[in-house]
Amino acid sequence: MLRLRESILCHILSSPSKAGFAPLRCLLSATASPPISPNPSGFAVEEYLVDTCGLTRPQALxxxxxxxHLNSPANPDNVLAFLSGLGLSGADVAAVVAKDPFFLCAGVERTLVPVLDGLTGLGLSSPEIGRLVLLAHHNFRCRSIVSKMQYYLPLFGSCHNFLRVLQRSSYLLSSDLDKVVRPNVVFLRECGLGDCDIAKLCVRVSRMLTTNPERVRGMVACAERLGMPRGSGMLRQALQAVAFLNEEKIADKVDYLKNTFRWSAAEVVIALSKAPMLLKISKDMLQRKSEFLLSEVGLEPVYIAHRSVILCLSLEGRVRPRYYVLKFLKENGLVDRDLSFHTAVNRPEKYFMEKLISPHKEAAPHLAEDYATACKGEMPTNLRFT
Incomplete structure (x- = not known):
């Protein structure tokens, strides 16, 4: 921590606007630019943003x-030195300033260095802090970021996991911890989700923790009505599926599932309890999967309902090619006729290759090649499985 702090102070004292950013100024000076009207103090802010910070002319304008209000480059120079000391590239610095111009007005000793000290005290490395600067924007120049990171790091398990979510939504650092985030975390824990589950949920639904707590409760209630109660192992996936969908859209998709797969009300509940993400699949894709499974494969609606996870698998890249392999093997007596369709399509690729492809290299020399071709969506009219 002391080494990083000393490095940054060294950058500040060495006048970075004349050193570290000089090559950028030289490159930009070769391009003709319109005259800049300086402010009354004589400090041309727009020119400084282009030449020293690396912004484009439209961004600088x-x-x-x-x-x-800036009348001197002194504080901006110190801020640039601070960012350079964190290891940010010229392009990174330009991105920070373009996104949050007021970053150049932040007090380095008063705000930025204390934030740096607090974050390094939490165990963040220099690259992690640099990444945080890029993602946190104006939140980084608020000293409260330290206490918020102190709360989030144990919850998400690592800085890497937290930054993944922050990349999708910066609201984690601007939301009220006591009124919004903590109540949501406490409630989700009461519903049976562990911190690891909450972190995984936030990767998919980045606004889950920053949403009004009453709305989060509504999402859980919706999941319960669909057959996934609190404490259920599928609750996390259910919340991912219903998040920010209104009741009308959910009801419409449930009706579509019932009609498309010929399910009863009870069967659609069974299907959703096993594969909540059915709610996220487009109607067109559901229709195509229904036609294939019901008409071509000949499965019964109740069979699909109890094994609905197959509907979440790629039709062209997995389900259809594996069905044709299974059909060929059964027709030629190469596998037990009792081997189920569900087992064939649901097992990992390594298992499928080892059990259903590799053992038949002599009896079906083209099987592996044709299967690989079919998985790319290039299913030929006449398969060369023989």
Whole structure:
């Protein structure tokens, strides 16, 4: 921590606007630019943003309107030195300033260095802090970021996991911990989700923890009505499926599932309890899978309902090719006729290759090649499985 802090202070004292960012200024100076109207103090903010910070002319024009009060490059120079000391590239610095021009106004000793000290004290490395700067935007120049990170790091298990979610939604750092985030976490834990489950849920539904707690309770209630009660092992997937879908859309999709797969009300509940993500599959794809499974494969609706996970598998890249392999093997007496369709399509690729492809190299020399071709969606009219 001391080494990083000393490195940053060294950058600040060495006037970075004349050193570390000089090559960028040289590259940009070769391009003719329109005259800049300096502010009354003589400090041309827009020119500084282009030459020293690396912003494009349109970005600088937009950002300079927020920085018209600056009358000296002294503080911006210190901020750039701070960012450079964290290891940010010129392009990274330009991205930070373009996104949050007020970052150049942050007090380095008053705000940024204390934040740095707090984050390194939590165990974050320099690259992790640099990544946090890029994703947190204006939140990084608030000293409260340290206490928020202190809460989030144990919840998400690592800085890497937290940054994955932050990349999708910066609201984690701007939301109220006590009024929004903590109540949601406590409630989800009461519903049977562990911290690992909550972290995985947030990767898929990044706004889950920053949403109004009453809305989160509504999502859980919706999942319960669909057959996935609190404490269920499928609750996390159910919340992922119903998150931010209104009741009307969910009811419409449930009706579509019932009609398309000829399910009863009880069967659609069974299907969703085993594969909640059916709610996220498009109607067109559900229709195609229904036609294949019911008409071509000849499965019964109740069979599909109890094994609905097969509907979440790729039709062209997995289900259809494996069905044709299984059909060929059974027709030629190469496998037990009792081997189920569900087993064939649901097992991992390694198992399928080892048990159903590799043992038949002599009897069906083209089987592996044709299966690989079929998995790419290039199913030939006449398969060369013989």
């Amino acid at each position: 937009k950002a300079s309107k927020k920085l018209s």
